[in-house]
Each structure stands twice: as structure tokens, then as C-alpha cells.
Amino acid sequence: MEATHSREPWNKGKLIGPKPPLKPKEIWAIRIQLQNARLIRDLAMFNLAIDSKLRGCDLVNLRVRDIAHGGQVLTRAMVVQRKTQRPVQFELTEPTRVAVTAWVERGKLRPEQYLFPSRLSTSPHLSTRQYARIVHRWVASIGLDPTVYGTHTMRRTKATLIYKRTKNLRAVQILLGHLKLESTIRYLGIDVDDALEISEQTEI
Numbered sequence: 001m002e003a004t005h006s007r008e009p010w011n012k013g014k015l016i017g018p019k020p021p022l023k024p025k026e027i028w029a030i031r032i033q034l035q036n037a038r039l040i041r042d043l044a045m046f047n048l049a050i051d052s053k054l055r056g057c058d059l060v061n062l063r064v065r066d067i068a069h070g071g072q073v074l075t076r077a078m079v080v081q082r083k084t085q086r087p088v089q090f091e092l093t094e095p096t097r098v099a100v101t102a103w104v105e106r107g108k109l110r111p112e113q114y115l116f117p118s119r120l121s122t123s124p125h126l127s128t129r130q131y132a133r134i135v136h137r138w139v140a141s142i143g144l145d146p147t148v149y150g151t152h153t154m155r156r157t158k159a160t161l162i163y164k165r166t167k168n169l170r171a172v173q174i175l176l177g178h179l180k181l182e183s184t185i186r187y188l189g190i191d192v193d194d195a196l197e198i199s200e201q202t203e204i
Contacts, residue, residue: 018189019150021157022050022139029142031095044103045116045131046138047096049154053175054090056128056151057082064104065111073097073104081177088177156187163188 022030027050034043048067049059058081067077075097078089092100100115109115114125126134128151135154136146155176163172173184 018187019153019156020148021153021160022149024161026139026142026144027157030138033141034138040099040103040106041116042134042138044096044099045134046154047099048092048115050158051092051096052077052090053155053159054079054088055081055083055155056131059154060114060116060126060128060131062115063111064109064113064115067092067100067115068104068111073100084177084179086177086179088175090175160188 030046031043034046045059048062052059054062058079061082062079066079067074073092073096076089076091078087080087103109104115107117109117116126118124118126118130120127120130132151135149135151139149139153140146159172159176162175163169169181169184172188173181176184176187178184178187
């Protein structure tokens, strides 16, 4: 009789599924940590990740000229997403503009340079893996379990807050750059109760 070898599942000991968004109090806790530690680059990256709602691959590929003109950080920017090749717009709030300006000045970054250069000679900008490690460090700094959160936490955070406040799925779909509304519903983890609540509030 042949011996059967059990293969260990790839996800053993790992949490899978959508990464939860940050709560407002957690956002501010991380910001305060970064400000107190004077981590200028990390504060710019954190604020921009929240505002832009970009995937990690798009965030690390940003160049200075994508979000600033003539030395001024824009209030709105637009980039073409690598995954869908479709443009998506995002706003840059005042705290983000201040943080990004401080980082660009500190790094003496030119318009054509990547906004978040890598310290590794093998890459001109931060890799998505490096970005993921940075996100884990951020959440761990305020006592959250880094295995629960990830780069998609940053993408989902503001989108989730906008949805909770407005219940406007179409607006969130546009902001995330999703092709289908169904993708936005799955991404936000909208459940049946949410759907029924929206339905009840819609009069015909």
C-alpha cells in the first residue's frame, strides 16, 4: 500500500480574506506616532496612501510630477492604474500636501524622480514588498496585529469611511477605479443588512 503524504496548506497559520480598514482613531494614532518620531517620508506615504486609495503597486510607482507642479503639491491628481490601465483621480487633503511637501524638500526630489525612492540599488523605488513591511510597522506601532492588516488596508480605509457616511456605492466605485459595481461591493464587504438598509431608504 502506497504511503500518502499530506501536503501542508499554503495558508496554514495565515489569516486570509480582505484586510480590514483602519478606524479614524487608529489613523490619528499612527499619524501622531510618525510625527513624534519625525519620520517625514513615512508620514507623507501614510497620508498619501489614505487619500489616494491606490493599490500598492501604483503608490510606489508615483513620481513627484504626478502629484506636484511647479513645486506645489496638487489638490487633485490623476494616475493610470497598472492593473486596469484606466485613469483614476484622487484628492490630496491639506495634511497630505503639507507632509508630501516636507518630504520632497527633505529628499531634494526632482519632478521626474520617484516619490518614494528605494535605498536598495536593485530598485529605483520602493517595492510593494517593502511597502507591505512598512505598513506592518505602522500598525504594530499602535498595538495592532500586523498579520491582520496589509497594503489593501490603506486602499480600503478612506473608501470604507466614505461609503459608511454616504452609502454612495457609485462614488466609491469611481474613487477606487473599479470597472464593475460588484467589485466595489465585494471589496467593501457590504453585507445583506447594508443592502437592505439602502433599499429601505430608496423610495420609488
